[in-house]
Structure formats: C-alpha cells, structure tokens
Amino acid sequence: DGGITQSxxxxxxxxxxxxxxxxxxxxxxxxxxxxxxxxGQGLRLIYYSQIVNDFQKGDIAEGYSVSREKKESFxxxxxSAQKNPTAFYLCASKGMNQRYTGExxxxxxxxxxxx
Amino acid sequence: GIQVEQxxxxxxxxxxxxxxxxxxxxxSVNNLQWFHQNPWxxxxxxxxxxxxxxxxxxxxxxxxxTERYSLLYISSSQTTDSGVYFCAxxxxxxxxxxxxxxxxxxx
Numbered sequence: 319d320g321g322i323t324q325s326x327x328x329x330x331x332x333x334x335x336x337x338x339x340x341x342x343x344x345x346x347x348x349x350x351x352x353x354x355x356x357x358g359q360g361l362r363l364i365y366y367s368q369i370v371n372d373f374q375k376g377d378i379a380e381g382y383s384v385s386r387e388k389k390e391s392f393x394x395x396x397x398s399a400q401k402n403p404t405a406f407y408l409c410a411s412k413g414m415n416q417r418y419t420g421e422x423x424x425x426x427x428x429x430x431x432x433x
Numbered sequence: 434g435i436q437v438e439q440x441x442x443x444x445x446x447x448x449x450x451x452x453x454x455x456x457x458x459x460x461s462v463n464n465l466q467w468f469h470q471n472p473w474x475x476x477x478x479x480x481x482x483x484x485x486x487x488x489x490x491x492x493x494x495x496x497x498x499t500e501r502y503s504l505l506y507i508s509s510s511q512t513t514d515s516g517v518y519f520c521a522x523x524x525x526x527x528x529x530x531x532x533x534x535x536x537x538x539x540x
Contacts (some may be wrong), residue, residue: 355474360437360519360530368526376527406474420464422521422528424476 321345324409324425331396331403331432339394339428341409348414350392351422354378355406364407367392368414396430404432435460439520439531446510446538454505454534456520463524465496467505470517470533479505479518510538 322343331337343350349368353361363376367386381400386392392411396403409425436459446452456465467479480487480494482503487494491510496503507514515538521528 358532360532361521362530363527366527408474408476410476420466421478421481422466422468423478424468427474427476429474 322409322411322423322425324428327428329430333432334398336398337396339407341392341425342390343411345411347411349412351410352394353408403430435529437522437529437531439534441534444534444536448512448538448540450510451508454518456503456531458501458522462522465503465522467494468519472516512538512540514538
C-alpha cells in the first residue's frame with residue numbers, strides 16, 4: 319500500500335545526544351515536510367523540501383537538520399543544540415504536479431522524549 | 434503572517450448529534466485543508482477546499498474565500514469522530530495551522 323512510514327514511533331534520548339528520525343514515502347510525491355507538535359498546539363513547520371537535494375528552513379529550524387538525497391526519503395536529525403526537543407514529530411508529503419490536488423498526507427508520527 | 438483561528442476550542446457531543454466547526458483566516462489563501470487527528474496522533478486529510486463545498490459521507494465542508502472562513506459540518510456524530518480537528522491555510526509552499534477543535538463524542 320502507498321503511504322508514509324516514520325520510524326521509530328517512540329524514542330528516548332539523553333540530553334546532549336543527536337537523534338535521527340526516519341521518513342520514507344512511496345507515493346511518488348515531490349514535496350516532503352517535517353512538523354513539530356507540542357501538547358495542545360497546532361503544527362509548526364521545521365523544514366521542507368520540494369525537490370531532491372534541496373530543502374528550506376521552516377519556522378522553527380534551529381537545532382534541527384535534514385537531508386534529501388532521494389525522492390522517497392527525508393530524514394530529520396534533532397541535534398543537541400535543540401533546547402526543548404521533547405515533542406511529537408510528524409512527516410508529511412504532497413504531490414506537486416497537475417496530477418495531484420495539493421492535499422498533504424502524514425505519517426503516524428514519532429514521539430521523542432529527552433530524559 | 435496569516436492568522437488562523439478555530440472555534441470552538443472544545444466540543445462535547447452525544448452520539449448522533451450534528452456539529453459545525455469554524456475556521457477564520459486573516460488573509461487571502463489558495464490552499465485550505467481540514468484534518469482529523471485521532472487519539473493516537475494520526476493525522477488524516479479530510480478535505481482540500483480552498484473554495485466551494487465538498488461532501489464525503491457524514492462530513493461536509495464549505496469555504497467562503499471572499500469572507501475568509503471555512504466550516505466543517507459533522508452530521509450524525511459517532512464515537513470514532515472523537516479527536517482534534519485542524520484547519521490549515523496558506524499557499525502551495527507553506528501552511529499555517531490553527532490550534533484545533535477538540536471533539537469528544539459520548540456514546
């Protein structure tokens with residue numbers, strides 16, 4: 319089945335450690351996004367990529383890094399520089415050409431807890 | 434930047450009741466989507482509706498772009514409709530998200 323797969327679903331990290339969250343999609347979508355969600359809040363954009371080997375900072379990019387070496391994959395690294403990394407992280411994708419309607423599709427999320 | 438306001442923030446319904454959720458936005462947009470987040474965190478796209486009216490089963494949505502608001506109607510609510518409903522607006526590069534309406538449907 320086509321979809322977006324995020325892993326791991328749950329992750330615990332000690333302060334000072336980097337951690338990488340995986341996001342893979344087989345929808346043939348060009349654009350991919352990383353969002354952060356805190357309790358009782360809407361989603362905030364961390365990074366997005368509209369094409370392979372290119373990505374743009376979102377509203378809260380500090381302390382995060384990404385890569386887009388393949389169309390299907392958009393991993394997010396939460397670095398030790400991120401002051402408050404405990405959150406729910408959501409990856410999304412969207413088709414960009416005329417075949418698509420502009421809808422955003424989401425993975426199941428990764429819940430990161432820093433101990 | 435664009436401001437998005439959703440109302441009500443919380444809603445409790447008895448199974449079978451109808452409800453209307455509202456999304457107001459502060460500027461012209463060419464992208465508006467409604468999402469449902471279930472209690473496990475999964476976000477499902479309900480409607481892509483920058484203008485006009487759409488229906489999907491018990492759910493329907495209307496966006497009046499000239500007046501900068503959108504409405505999501507839930508009819509004959511079921512317990513599985515519980516969760517948070519988000520409105521997201523913007524352009525084809527970025528979406529701005531509202532804080533959501535938290536809906537609880539009691540049996």
